[in-house]
Amino acid sequence: MDFSGASLLSDEQWGSEVLLPHRPFATNELSHGQYRMSRDDALTMRYIQHSPHALLGSIVIDCDHPDAAIRAFEKPSDHPTPSWVSQSPSGRAHLGWWLGSNHVCRTDSARLTPLRLAHRIERGLCISVDGDFAYGGQLTKNPIHPDWETIYGPADPYELRDLATIHTPRQAPRRLDRSAGLGRNVAMFDTARKWAYPQWWSHRHGTRDQWLQLVLQQCHGVNTEFADPLPFVEVRATAYSIGKWIWRNFDEDTFRARQAARGRRGGKASAKVMTSAKIEANRKRATKFDEKAMWEAII
Template sequence: MDTAKALLLSDEQWGSDVLLPHRPFATNHLEHGQYRMSRDDALTMRYIQHSPHALLGSIVIDCDHPDAAMRAFEKPSDHPEPNWVSQSPSGRAHLGWWLGDHRVCRTDSARLSPLRLAHRIERGLCISVGGDFSYGGQLTKNPIHPEWETLYGPADPYTLRDLATIHTPRQAPRRPDRSAGLGRNVTMFDTARTWAYPQWWSHRDGTADQWLQLVLQRCHAVNTEFADPLPFVEVRATAYSIGKWIWRNFDEATFRARQAARGSKGGKVMTPAKREANRTRATKFDLATALEYAL
């Protein structure tokens, strides 16, 4: 029995290992706002920030069904057991999968692949348990708080690939009006950095602060298109990550080489093979159309 207990997550392990921020945002009442505080004080609150803005340490799904625990543990739809389930008296719960040392950086504009994978994994888990796609993901029900009934699962963390299921989409939507959860971070990264690269040339003679302010304005504009906008601190972190990386790594030679490489790729899009394939399709279509009219 002691061995079985040792294999399950505990309050102590959640508070010391799973909870990542040194000064998390927390609150007792969501409608009254959230405030940054010490870990000890935050752990006495009903809702707490499980991961810092820059680093995703857990994937949390809001399961707004009275049988959330059953969906999580007893009848899993091909998903691994969550590390914890914190449920209210109504049965509705937050389900958490801990990533341990496989946490995902959310502010490194040069490595979007892990964040995109995390976005797809999040959507797959949400589909699997019937979760709420509009859940923002920043604050979770504090598993240690006595108001929630917490059921603990495996004590060992998962990798992202461990959490892939038959419900994991091959590609997640990136349109701002369809983005939720981690998809907002991905969309903001993709949209803002794609916009910022060519903009650097026109603003290279300004100051770094002016450049960062410009990128921040663009990120803010993208954020306003989300149905559930990201907190300003996340928008600023994303903007500064993109802006600082470009300002630090771009010079005129690098920019010209990048533009030349893009132009070269653009010129090679229509290869002779593609042109022949298009001509063949067009010929077949014209012949079919002619026969249809002839009949």
């Protein structure tokens, strides 16, 4: 770990710039629950919420190995140096990469591309350090708390794209029962919006509030399938983002045009499949006929 000449993150900078929530959730014991409190009080707790529900300001990985700091800074893979590592006496640690002002919105259905990239980045970093894929990512070991040994990395924040490694997958898995971390947000968006688009037609004569409640119920159902469900406030924000976008952008003409376009795409695909199927069926029939004629001629 050679940081000579580099400007390093500090306790003061972490508490004033990296920590985003105005009233973060925090606790001294995870088994006792977490509670929202002022920043000053939260910074005295052992575990703290580093990013608010709506915005992702840091990517944090749980490295459940006694050599977590070595995995973080000696870089056996090609991952960038973490902004901080908060290590317990056992050596296990939380590794954080600070995004600075390059926040990723977790609840905006109109901007799914950065969230999907963040999900892939998170997964790639987790593979690089052999982290815990089941880690929910909301609370992290508070780097300022004296119970943890904290090693700080570069003081400058990262661009999201700078955190890509050879382990960053081209596509992350989206099975609901296997979704964790940012994968839950992506899976909820994709599942709920695909359900909501065709449902709008049947509920277009109701009120917007009725429609939002319907989408919220669907998102809640998706959330119950996660091993570690998202907080309700995040589920509600996601549902309202999807519902409001559809309610604002859909009308009967738009919906009919969209369905017609989907039908044309589906028809072309079906035609290709049918053509291939017909060719194969004709070939089999021709082969069968030739064999029968041959045996009749011989006999």
